[in-house]
Amino acid sequence: MKKRSGKKWNKYLYAGVVMTGIAVLLGVVGFFWTPYSTTAMSATEKFSPPSLRHIFGTDNFGRDIFSRVMQGLGTTMVISSLVVLFSSIAGILLGAVTGYFGGILDEAVMRITDALNGFPSILLTLVVISLLGSGRQNVIIAMSLVFTPSFIRIVRGEFIRLRDADYIRRARMMGVGKFRILFIHILPNIFSVFWVSVMIGFNNAILAESGMSYLGIGVQPPDASLGNMLSDAQGYLQSAPWCALAPGFTIVWLVLGFSLFSEGIRRQGA
């Protein structure tokens, strides 16, 4: 994407890249190194407000919030990325086949996605989690299931639009094989549309993951996640507001940065 721009970056892209870059950097570093151990408790430093020693302060167990935010960021981003990856692959496969071939398979898949869309997504994930049990993998599986229908719809729509394009007709006349038409001839043409939905999907996944761990069905303590940090901090909103502000602010930062990034790319492309 960036290579294409011989032009100057627009300000959306610029802001988005900076914000997302900082978040990704913190998250990645958080996997290997944090200023303090994320689980180390300290009785003497409970609820210490932000200072040079602990820049986001400490929580009710005296754990360093900045370190936990770094870890939470990493968790959230890994889960969201995997969810988007899996559901977009599933979406491309199913959307391509249903959109291009139509017929009974199309009807069946579309009715299933309708049914899935009929439930509130959080309810649906709850059902899946309660069937599979909690844990990282299961969260990813559940969320991927919930996110797939929207990708199917977008891909299917594009394939329906393009399957009768003149150049696809000509490819058929040349005798190009079905799957070559699907994935070599049509697929590259839908990327600009698909990219946008991947971006939006990623943002939604971040929010959904945070929401789930906030409700306690996502990543389990003592592992840090932005959502469960928020829910832990709820009791001390009055006395130690930084406990809630830090993860909350981080979520906003991440989502805003990514929105700006995708908007920037969209405008850069136009």
Place this chain on the structure above:
Amino acid sequence: MIRIEDLSVAFGGTEVVKHVNLELRDGEILGVVGESGSGKSVTALTLMGLVSEAARVTRGRILFDNVVLREAGAPFDSALYRKYRGVEMSMVFQEPQTSLNPTQKAGRQVEEVLRLHTKLTKEEIRSKVLETFRAVGLQEAERVYGSYPHQLSGGMRQRVMIAMAVILHPRLIVADEPTTALDVTIQNQIVELLRRINREQKNAMLFITHDLHLARRLCHRVAVMKDGCVVEAGTVEEVFDHPSQAYTRRLVEAVPSRMKGKAGAGRKSGELSAAETGNGITEVPREVPQERAAGSKTSEIQGSLAGSGGSAPVLRVQNLSVYYQDGKDNQSPEQAEGGTGKKRSLWDRIFRKKGQCVVWNADFEIYPGESLGLVGESGCGKTSLSKAILGINRHIEGAVVHNSVRPQMVFQDPYSSLNPTKTIGWLLQEPLRAAGALDHSLAMTRADREAAARNMLRRVGMDERYWGRRPSELSGGQRQRVSIAQALITNPGFIIADEPVSALDVTIQAQIMELFLKLQEEMHLACLFISHDINVVYRMCDRIMVMKEGHIIETGKTEEVFGNPKEDYTKLLLWGS
């Protein structure tokens, strides 16, 4: 009456109209001709004060009866324009579809003009509108009055637009390609109408068109524009018969015309002006291959086929009827592909809705090396027929028998017929890859494939530079060349060309037609050439078929059909061009 003096108009930093001088007298029709992007529309829109905000008049001025309408440097005076527009000057646009408001009845939209500019009572307005409707040839004036635009045909909508333009008897009518979106026969009627209005009302007309035939028929004087400049202006005779500029000459020559004759046709036409032959038009002589001559003899439908001792036809279409199925056609294109030429099964006949029949009992053959023209107006079933031949539509009865490997098709729109994400080189190799995958005896090595593709690229007149480019970096004509190359690279023996030059400018059109003829001869290619432009077909084809409302009404050798049309409809088509 109208004087455009040294007018330049710029969008942003680029001037699209440069130093244009035009003069228009009362009662005169001035044609402005030129290819797309030559600035003719912008000139007209600037004159009408309708050009977009982004455009600036950078030099010169426009005078209407010595009143300055617009001048460089001076701001746009919308109050002044409002006084002139509608009353003194009006405009007819190209697209009758979009220039009428779809949510209002036609009558009301025309009334609007009167309500704004006159003080007539309601009844007077109504009767005046009806009277004007009749004057512009709308017989059922009452019905049109109460119809919404979508209930009217393209020709009727254009008549409504013209009614709107002439109802106040303006002194100037600007017509921007008023007939381009219409079928040939309708086009003729509209041109006649404009000519009549001009004669009766004595108003001046600025007629913008890319169609030189039209300009020649309708206008008194013409101005030829290129790249924003007027390259030549004068009376129709001066410009068309004795063009002084090289560009005008090229333009005039590029227009396919029956008057110019075909090589070997030996048609000496009486009405041919001496000047035209003197234009130095050099036709590339076409050799008629033996088979083709033999094939041409069998142009009589069906019966005489047995009499021809020539080679077997590459395509035989027998009693083909094509149906159009309404509602959702959810079958996959691949499924549809499979049904080529098969008769409808018993199951289909009993349980499937037949749908509307769009082609009735088509019956013809195409022989190797021959090109068969298919002419007709939009909606006559040309495209349905071609789809049925290729097996894209399988709602058919009758038989389609191919004798070629895989017939290919060249489409009208050069912008949608090449995959935008691929490079030209990739696109050219794809047919070979596909052929290799289907039949392993045809599989080629990568180097062979590349060499073949590069060779083909050269043969369609494009050089190596384009190999790595994408379609978006090519012009319309270049894209059409690549399309042709793609269709021909597997040497299919038979192709269908669906209006392959209709979307191109005349000079490009001429080049593509030359290319077609050259390749056809080199590759001994049979071709079904579909077009609405009878002159293009005349230039390209050995035999032609005329199609009307799903029926093939006339078939014959090109010269015979053109020289001595049997059907009234064919005469009507011929007369129009």
